[in-house]
Amino acid sequence: MIGRRRRTGPPAENCQAADEPNAAPEAQRRAVRLYSVATLRRGSLCSMLVVLAAVVVWLFVAATLIAGEPVYPLPEFTSGYQVPDALHPPPRPMWRHYADLAYLVVALALAAYFALVLRWRAGLLGLAVVSVIWLGFWRKGCVCAVGAIQNVALAIGDPSYAIPPLVIAIFLLPLVFTLFFGRVFCAAVCPLGAVQELVAVRPLKVPRWLDHALGLLPHVYLGAAVVLAATGTAFVICRYDPFVNLFRLGGSAGMLLFGGGMLLLGLMVGRPYCRYLCPYGALLSLLSPLARWHVRITPDECINCRMCEEACPYGAILESTTTPPPDRNWGRLRLGLLLLSLPVIVGVFAFAGYQLHWPLARLHPSVSLAVRMQAELADPSIGTTEASDSFRRTGRPVEELYAEAEQIRRRFIPGSVFFGAWVGLVFGVKLVSLAVYPFRKQYEPHKGNCVSCGRCYWYCPVEQARLGLIRDVDLDAYRRAAQSPSPGGDKPRQL
Amino acid sequence: MTASTHKLSAIAGVSALLAVAAITATVVGLLLSSDRRVADVPSQPQPQQIDPALQLYRQAAELAVALEEPRALALLDEQRVVVAGDQVLLIYRRDGTVLKRIALSEPPQCVAAGSSHHLYPQRIYVGFRNHVKVFDTAGDLIAVWQPPRDNADLLSIAVAQRDVFVADISNRLVWRYDTEGRLLGSFGTPVKSRGYPGFVITTRYFDVAASNDGLLYAVNPRLLRIEGFDYTNPEQQVPVRHWGRGSPQLDGFFGCCNPIHIAVFADGRFATAEKGFPWVKIFSRQGEFEGVVAGPAELAAPAADLTVDEDNNVLVLDAAAKRVRIFAPKNSQDVSDSDKRQ
Amino acid sequence: MAIDNIPTRRAFLGDVFRVLGAGGMCCAGLWLTLRAGSGPQGQSPQTSAGGKSPAAEPLQPLPRRPGSYVWQIDPDRCVACDGCQKYCVLDVSAVKAVQCFALCGYCDVCTGYFPTQGYVLETGAENHLCPTGAINRRFVERHGDERFFEYTIDEQKCIGCGKCVAGCRLMNGSLYLQVRHDRCVNCNECAIAVACPAQAFRRVPATEPYLLGKNMKTAIAALERRRQAAGGAST
Known part of the structure; x- marks a missing residue:
């Protein structure tokens, strides 16, 4: 130059x-x-x-007179025409994110206060309505705590993913609250839970065995979602979120149908998504038993009146033990065998997971593209897909794509082994927990499954006495009825 | 209760396994089906269909170019091809062997070589952003020509017997030099009185080619035509002839601004390369459409450069495939050497 | 006495455990935040930046910001299929065509405005490439026989099908698709990104929510220099 x-x-x-x-x-x-x-x-x-x-x-x-840069010749306008700039609308202002975060904190605190201190179901319902409106219909966008699992998993799996601290806060806040107050997040803050809470008008009881079996699904879903997110493959929780499309009043017909169906189902089966799918619920149900304070059915002592037995639409009330304990030796043996077989189960499932790594890796867009390209190059008669067309248009060498796919496949090996082991662990722990004979002196909520909805309060005579709705004399009547053996396991008489 | 708990755990276990399997299968199926979208309906604009009778050429050979970004192409003689790109000048034999590798200090933008009719045959003229360097075939730098203007942006060079023409897209002019690098003049200044608007260019393509008939041809892309300037007559400011018209059909130039490259055969016919749909076409001396050399079926992207040889072969620099593709007339005998590609 | 103490001690230990647990979770979150964006770029649409492409510029690691991230289309990777129109969760896609005026040729025969086959230079609706007539063609000026037109996108009408973008690519390529953030609801997993055949979607910092192609950057830089020179001359 x-x-x-x-x-x-x-x-x-x-x-x-x-x-x-x-x-x-x-x-x-x-x-x-x-x-x-x-x-x-x-x-x-x-x-x-x-x-x-x-x-x-x-x-x-x-x-x-400016040299050095390539020229893209604009027309030489002589009429005084000024070349305009493209206008770009800015994204959501930052303060709205902080407002959402603030709402989350306030709503969690309020939910805990209503559920544990005031024992005020109407308040929880009101809060649920506000949450559905704010976090659901008004805010529309993401990220919610349920979906944030994947952002966190991706941040752990891929250091290049810059996770915003806001997302971490949204993910952690409900966890911390659960550690102290139980699943108050599910009660009235999570818009997905709240909308199901509002439609659970006449829920039926799900048979115990089905409830136990389906109750494993969220854990499996959680494991799969974490692996798929951590490998950067997909955010399946968001993809198959049933209600977000209803909140947005748009989206694919399939997902709208799924959401609508879930709501319809929710009329008869209480909170189907929360109980049988929600992976964040699975996470919370692990933490909730450790809670410092937890929802109690009765404000005082349980009189074993069994009034609350039918109250919970979510199958989360554990009966007090009425039957004598079974043969202790057999029980011990069974528990011992199950505990011994637990590592075996985990190992078998981990192996199965390893076998699954290639089908799972093929869910990654780059891997599936590489597979497709390989097939197309081997046999051009199968035609092309949009993805392979686009790839060809970039002129990128196919070897580079293969190398990338191989790298992703390797990343899937630990991921799918972890997934298999996790599923095995969940399965094994479930078997162990079923084998343990429960000693319970009173009716109490299942600490993992209870979503703190507050329905059971109303059914408890002790609560009614506390509120001054019934007299102590009536409470004593309940107490006597509970203690006298009822013929044929009949329900105690209603007031 | 023992029995019932027992039964319970068994039922729960079995159903859990079944449910896990079913859900996993469903999710995997859903995920797999989601990216099986076959490109059935083309969303991209589709080119014209071509009558096979108009396909005048077939690919006779190609040579791979070891460059990341090949930019320009020139013929040194019957056997040697010069390709410029990255920061290097490569001289290839037609069979693909590299004869010479000349390192350059900055990315070249265009290249031309003196033919046997030129005052200095086989000299290589390399155009950079705003200056020209002259090399001999041994790779020695003979001269550095001063920039016509500081803001020059040189996109094409053409070599005639005693003149060298450089197309400057920034100033929308073609500069005329003598072989020693003296600036003799320019073409393309608008002449209002004669209704000549000059070069109207709104895209980053500008090409020139010298013809044996004493005319310099330059594309006027926005006017969708090729203009011939009589460089032997310095008084002549406007093109003495022009041809070409815009048309969505094959017989004209497509879109807003085409062609992007031209070359002139020894007999005065033209080869043109277009962008949009990357047609390479043949036009007669008078500018009538004769046929097609290559099209979207052969080229993935517009030709990066184009040149023709004495045997009427058309050489196309395919930057996307990083290849020089040599197309030979279908009726010619010289199609033997690379039928093996089939 | 001992019996009385047991629940208290257990409760105390439980509290310690819970506080430690909560603190640990927060520390883990902090660690994740601080580590964020430090590693090499990932290859998937889920990561902050998409995979490499020889045409695209090398991707810089995203800076750590307290702010959020939004989805955007890399114009250099976009293939202008109609996925943005089809797959957005909104009824009318949040993706719209955008005109980069600095790169536009102001063509008379605009391949983004007229269909590529058998075009007639009449602005009647039947001659439009755009299915919703969202491109406005306005006469600017005339140089001899050559007329120059300005093309602007009416975002109210645009459905983001990308037909004009694919057409314009044939010539200058000044039209490009962008996620419009006044409409985008910023899904955690963008439905279009999932479907995008070219993996052209990626997360960008909300502070710089729009992307330009390589040619557009050069053209805008050239235009800026022209404006500066003109501005300097007028003062």
Whole structure:
């Protein structure tokens, strides 16, 4: 670039007046000033025109005397047309994110207060309505705590993913609250839970065995979602979120149908998504038994009146033990065998998970594209997909894609082994927990499954006595009825 | 109760396994089916269909170019091809062996070589952003020509017997030099009195080619035509002839601004390369459409450069495939050497 | 006495455990935040930046920001299929075509405005490439026989099908698709990103929520230099 500083113009006979290239900008500026002086002195129209011409020349030279960058020639507009800039609407302002976070904190605190201190179901319902409106219909967008699992998993699995602290806060807040107050998040804060809470008008009881079996699903779903998110494959929780499309009043027909069906089902089966699918619920149900304070059915002592037995639509009330314990030796043996077989179960499932790593890896878009490209190159007659067409258009070498796919496949090996082991552990622990004979002196909520909805309070005579709705005499009647053996396991008489 | 708990755990276990399997299968199935979208309905614009009778050429050979970003192409003689790109000048024999590798200090933008009619045959003229360097075939730098203007952006070079023409997209002019690098003049200044608007360029393509008939041809892309300037007559400011018209059909130039590259055969016919749909076409001396060399079926992207040889072969620089593709007339005998590609 | 103490001690230990647990979770979260964006770029649409492409510029690690991230289309990777129109969760897609005026040729024969086959230079609706007539063609000026037109997108009408983008690509490529953030609800997993055949979607910081193609950047830089020169001349 020796020549850049030197300005060697073309021979004079080829120069046009309109684009005099020889003159440096300084010289041009001086010329303009001289002409201006001349204009003042003479004031003739002619010299005005000369000045204008000089300015135009100077403009042109100044505009074009910039070397070094490639030129994308715009038309040389002469009518004074100004080239506009593209306008871009800004995204959601930051304060709205902070407002959501603030709402989350306030709502969690309120839910805990209503559920544990005031024992006020109406308040929880009201809060649920507000949450559905705020976090559901108004906010529309993401991220919610349920989906944040995947962001966190991805951040752990892929250090290049810049997870916003806001997402971590949204993920952690309900966990911390659960550690102290039980699943108050599910009660009235989570919009997915709240909307199901609002439609659970006449829920039926799900048979115990089915409830236990389906209750394993959220844990499996959690494991799969974490592995798929951590490998950067997909955010399945968001993809198959049943209600977000209802909140947005849009989306694919399939997902809308799924959401609508889930709500319809929710009329008869209490909270189907929370109980049998929600992976965040699975996470919370692990933490909830450790809670410092937890929802109690009775505000005081349980009189074993069994009034609450039918109260819970979510199958989360554990009866007090009425039957005598079974044969202790057999029970111990069974428990011991199950505990011994637990590592075996985990190992078998982990192996199965390892076997699954390739089908799972094929869910990754790059891997499936690589597989497709390989198939297409081997047999061109199978045609192309949009993805392979796009890939061909980039001109990227296919070997690079294969190498990337292989790298992703390797990442899936620990992921799918973890997934298998996790499923095995969940399964094994379930078997162990079923084998343990429960000693319970009173009716109490299942600490993992109870979502703190507050329905059971109302059914408890002790609660009614606390509220002053029934007299102590009536409470005593309940107490006596509970203690007298009821023939044939009949329900105690209603008041 | 013992028995019932027992039964319970068994039922729960079995049903749990079944449910897990069913749900996993469903999710995997859903996920797998989601990316099985076959490109059935083309969403991209589709090119014209071509009558096979108009396909005048077939690919006779190709040579792989070891460059990340090949930019330009020139013929040194019957056997040697010069390809410029990245920051290097490669001289290939037609069979693909690299004869010479000349390192350059900055990315080249265009290249041309003196033919046997040129005053200095086999000289290589390399155009950079705003200056021209002259090399001999040994790779020695003979001269550095001063930039016509500092803001110049040189996109094409053409070599005639005693003149060298450089297309400058920034100033929308074609500069004329003599072989020693003296600037003799320029073409393309608008001449209002004769209604000549100059080069109207709104895209980053500008190409020139010298013809044996003493005319310099330059594309005027926005006017969708090719203009011939009589460089032997310095008084002549406007093109002495022009041809070409815009048309969505094959016989014209497509879209807003085409062609992007031209080359002139020894007999005065033209080869043109277009962008949009990457047609390479043949036009007669008078500018009538004769047929097609290659099209979207052969080229994935517009030709990066185009040149023709004495045997009427058309050489296309396919930057996407990083290849020089040599197309030979279908009726010619010289199709033997690379039928093995089939 | 001892019996009385047991629940208290257990409760105390439980509290210690819970506080430690909560603190541990917060520390883990902090660690994740601080580590964020430090590693090499991932390859999937879920990660902050998409995979490599030889055409695209090398991707920089995203800076750590307290703010959020939004989805955007990389114009250099976009293939202008109609996925953005089909797969957005909104009824009318949040993706719209955008005009980069600095790169536009102001063409008379605009391949983004007229169909590519058998075009007639009449602005009647039957001659439009755009299915909703969302492109406005406005005469700017005339140089000899050559007319220049400005093309603007009417975002109220645009459905983000990308037909004009694919058409414009044939020539200058100044039209491109972008997620419009006044409409986007910023799903955690963008439905279009999942379906995008070119993996052109990626997360970008909300502070810089729009992307430009390589040519657009160059053209805008050139236009800026022109404006600066003109501005300097007028003062």
